[in-house]
Amino acid sequence: MKELLSQFENKSPEIVFHWNDPETEAEGWTVINSLRGGAAGGGTRMREGLDKNEVLSLAKTMEVKFTVSGPAIGGAKSGINFNPQDPRKRGVLERWYKAVSPLLKSYYGTGGDLNVDEIHEVIPITEECGVWHPQEGVFNGYFKPTEADKINRIGQLRQGVIKVIENPAFSPDISRKYTIADMITGFGVAEAARHYYDIFGGNLKGKRVVVQGFGNVGSSAAYYITQMGAKIVGIIDHAGGLINEEGFSFEEIKGLYLSKQGNKLYHPDMISFEEINDAIWSLETEVFLPCAASRLISQDQIDQLIETGLEVISCGANVPFADKEIFFGSIMESTDAKVSLIPDFISNCGMARVFSYFMERKVQMTDEAIFEDTSSTIKSAIQRIFELTPEKTHISQSAFEIALTQLV
Numbered sequence: 001m002k003e004l005l006s007q008f009e010n011k012s013p014e015i016v017f018h019w020n021d022p023e024t025e026a027e028g029w030t031v032i033n034s035l036r037g038g039a040a041g042g043g044t045r046m047r048e049g050l051d052k053n054e055v056l057s058l059a060k061t062m063e064v065k066f067t068v069s070g071p072a073i074g075g076a077k078s079g080i081n082f083n084p085q086d087p088r089k090r091g092v093l094e095r096w097y098k099a100v101s102p103l104l105k106s107y108y109g110t111g112g113d114l115n116v117d118e119i120h121e122v123i124p125i126t127e128e129c130g131v132w133h134p135q136e137g138v139f140n141g142y143f144k145p146t147e148a149d150k151i152n153r154i155g156q157l158r159q160g161v162i163k164v165i166e167n168p169a170f171s172p173d174i175s176r177k178y179t180i181a182d183m184i185t186g187f188g189v190a191e192a193a194r195h196y197y198d199i200f201g202g203n204l205k206g207k208r209v210v211v212q213g214f215g216n217v218g219s220s221a222a223y224y225i226t227q228m229g230a231k232i233v234g235i236i237d238h239a240g241g242l243i244n245e246e247g248f249s250f251e252e253i254k255g256l257y258l259s260k261q262g263n264k265l266y267h268p269d270m271i272s273f274e275e276i277n278d279a280i281w282s283l284e285t286e287v288f289l290p291c292a293a294s295r296l297i298s299q300d301q302i303d304q305l306i307e308t309g310l311e312v313i314s315c316g317a318n319v320p321f322a323d324k325e326i327f328f329g330s331i332m333e334s335t336d337a338k339v340s341l342i343p344d345f346i347s348n349c350g351m352a353r354v355f356s357y358f359m360e361r362k363v364q365m366t367d368e369a370i371f372e373d374t375s376s377t378i379k380s381a382i383q384r385i386f387e388l389t390p391e392k393t394h395i396s397q398s399a400f401e402i403a404l405t406q407l408v
């Protein structure tokens with residue numbers, strides 16, 4: 001596995017598109033790791049301090065993810081080094097998508113990512129640039145449909161991603177009109193933990209859970225995993241956190257989801273980030289959901305959790321460990337050898353799978369069919385790992401081995 005990983009990591013990307021905004025200090029990159037199958041896909045993120053290496057590592061992560069979610073295309077990513085709170089953000093995105101639109105028409109598909117919203121920013125701005133849909137390049141490069149077929153499938157994709165969830169089993173509040181895009185990634189993270197216990201042995205119900213990050217992914221993962229009967233004992237967000245060693249009830253977690261301020265945890269009794277960061281890593285817990293930014297978790301933090309009885313980690317964040325390596329750094333390797341570590345390209349593949357699902361020929365557009373498709377995709381990936389090695393450790397190593405044999 002290590003040799004395959006080294007070959008994959010060290011291979012230069014096929015395309016690097018570099019952009020400097022003529023009107024602000026913004027700088028952006030699209031990195032296309034490969035045009036496997038004639039196309040590549042990966043979202044657009046924005047944050048201050050982002051650089052080309054971050055975009056490159058995420059592009060390679062996407063390529064691995066597509067071995068699970070489909071379609072069988074190359075990995076890509078776009079990143080813009082700019083403060084997303086700056087009032088000039090909209091203009092930056094408009095100029096960025098205008099510059100990158102030839103790629104989006106030909107062989108690159110994108111979507112929302114960190115600080116860039118799929119529904120309110122990516123879709124309308126790319127449409128203004130003459131792109132039928134931000135995934136049009138994947139249609140043209142990989143599927144090569146007829147014009148009529150492309151129109152039909154793009155219509156299906158447009159409708160599906162922004163579809164308002166109507167089934168109350170999948171929505172914290174149907175009156176607030178949450179969409180598939182709002183909820184599907186967190187759903188997949190929770191489902192990965194449930195499928196892990198079903199396949200490797202045990203039961204998620206009653207397990208104590210710590211959640212890191214309470215944005216879109218962390219909050220929805222918390223909602224679904226509590227709905228499944230697990231007990232969240234701690235939540236840490238960059239604004240602060242909450243601890244309840246007896247476990248928050250489903251109604252309490254639902255209330256926290258509905259009372260978020262923007263994408264941040266809010267509760268009148270919330271303790272400071274410093275306090276929660278001191279306390280949360282030593283809580284007795286069996287399940288850990290890292291759903292915050294990449295490369296945050298230190299060796300000391302994960303060691304503390306393991307000492308309290310940690311059993312499984314379902315990654316909502318891409319590359320959650322504070323390793324320098326693109327993929328399998330020393331912290332991740334150490335963790336994988338001690339507990340069951342479900343890698344991000346399986347557990348957080350929900351949105352990539354939704355794109356793939358809607359790009360197929362006519363599919364069911366019901367909430368049940370969409371969520372079940374993501375669940376069964378994740379279940380199949382975990383089942384393949386179990387068949388390769390039924391031990392509860394080295395799960396990530398096995399997952400990479402399965403993926404990389406398809407790519408190298």
